[in-house]
Amino acid sequence: MTGNDRLTIHNVREQIVGIDAQVPLLDGSHRQYVNFDNAASTPALRPVFDKVNEFMSWYSSIHRGAGFKSQIATAAYELSHDIVGCFVGANLETNTVIFGKNTTEAINKLARRLPLESGDVVLCSLMEHHSNDLPWRQRARLFYIAVHDDGSLDEDDFDRLLHQHAGRVKLVAISGASNVTGHLNPIHRLAEKSHAAGARILVDAAQLAPHRAINMRADADPGHLDFVVLSAHKMYAPYGTGALVGPASIFAQGVPDQVGGGTVDIVTVEDVRWAQPPDRDEAGSPNVVGAVALAQAILSLQQIGMEAVARHEAELTAHALRRLRAIDGIQLYGLTESDRASERLGVIPFNVRGMDHYKVAAVLSFEGGIGVRNGCFCAHPYILRLLKVPGEQALRHQEDISSGTRRGLPGLVRISFGCYNTIEEVDHAAETLARMAAGGVSGEYDQDPASGAYWPRGYRPDYEQYFVLQPGLKLQPHGPRLPRCGV
Ligand SMILES: Cc1ncc(COP(=O)(O)O)c(C=O)c1O
DSSP states (O other): OOTTSOOOTTTGGGGBTTTTOEEEOTTSOEEEOEEOBTTTOOOOBHHHHHHHHHHHTTOOOOSSOOSHHHHHHHHHHHHHHHHHHHHTTOOTTTEEEEEESSHHHHHHHHHHHSOOOTTOEEEEETTOOGGGTHHHHTTSEEEEEOBOTTSOBOHHHHHHHHHHTTTTEEEEEEESBOTTTOBBOOHHHHHHHHHHTTOEEEEEOTTTTTTSOOOOOOTTSTTOOSEEEEEGGGTTOOSSOEEEEEEHHHHTSSOOSSOSTTSEEEEOSSOEEEOOTTGGGSOSSOOHHHHHHHHHHHHHHHHHOHHHHHHHHHHHHHHHHHHHHTSTTEEEOSOOOGGGGGGBOSEEEEEETTSOHHHHHHHHHHHHOEEOEEEOTTOHHHHHHHTTOOHHHHHHHHHHHHTTOOTTOOOEEEEEOOTTOOHHHHHHHHHHHHHHHTTOOOSOEEEOTTTOOEEETTOOOOGGGTOOSSTTOOOOTTOOSOSSTTO
16 A cells, blocks of 8 residues: 555555564463454554654654754644544634643543532443443442343433433433443433423443444534543554543643643642633643544544444354354353444453453463453443352452452453454454363463463563563563662
């Protein structure tokens, strides 16, 4: 692909930075890395990497610099706000785009900036990532919408909670898509119901944004989304940016949660005049590079087309479900029908019967060169519900963790696709899992009780063969970083 070629779903794989990386396996061989951990973070897209490098020659202080480079950097930063706003279909006359580090920071900001009074109710669901749960616990009376056995939202329970707390529900905080089951919530229908009950709706789009088109819709549309948050590192732009999009009127009032440079129009010893949004909520020198990277990632995704992304990922998901369902010993969670793959994201949770989820993830890595995630995915209540862990057992696990052991903790293994993954990669994972389920594990593994992670006995990869941060400083697997600072 040359610089002038269009990015498509067919050539996007060649445009993934590090796609050719060969990783070592336990048997001494190497193989091309298979990244099935895209729900955590995606690799960088080459156009993003290239745009960042191009921009670095023009990078300079923004807003407060008068120099030519500052003019360019400021203009690029401002335009990046609009690109994000347009990507989520926000009306930029009435909405603002606030940049921060990530989705977690965006939700925390909203939790502090949304006017809430004592007794006000926020509804979230049992499937939420902790980042869309914990910030609300501190700010309101929080109630959880139940989920069904397959992990989907219990919309009757949502209706019931809205009715039960009528007049007091100020916000419905819900994920666009689950990071555990890939379940897609009917966000516009929930928005309509929320608005009819006098509540606003926040959509946590950390998982949705890389995989589906988002349209916040016109403010007057009953199904419009009031707030949307997302993270660039899940969208092929791992340069430390996230965004919060919502009504400018909310952020044009009150004292920002972080105060300091950039948030003000004028300050005297006696008084402060706060700036207009988004400046009021972007305290300090912002991450200009991250904003440009996110904007380029969006332009690249739009060039590929979100429909093409969704279609390709649904094919991967359908294929993976067919292959995994055929393996005796694999227990799938969530929606498991392959012909319904387009109704959810390519996030597939499972367990291998008789094998600890920590060990499954380790064997996939050390013997298959496949990167997945295991555990509870920052959604502990949801995992306990999916696994039907009784309350007393959950308490025992809490005590275990407090006493320093993660042995026997419930959890799942998660495969999650990006738009560049292939059917061949799915086949490789399915074959590796089929071998494992049939008892075909080559190494002897020991579990570290503190972290729960399994490690092949006596095995020590030489990280310096692959990446050196500083000659003479060794990278330690799970080890201490700089045991003696100042050396
Ligand atoms: C649904 C969901 N919400 C929020 C987050 C938090 O995102 P971040 O770590 O980028 O703040 C994640 C991260 O995995 C997520 O999947």
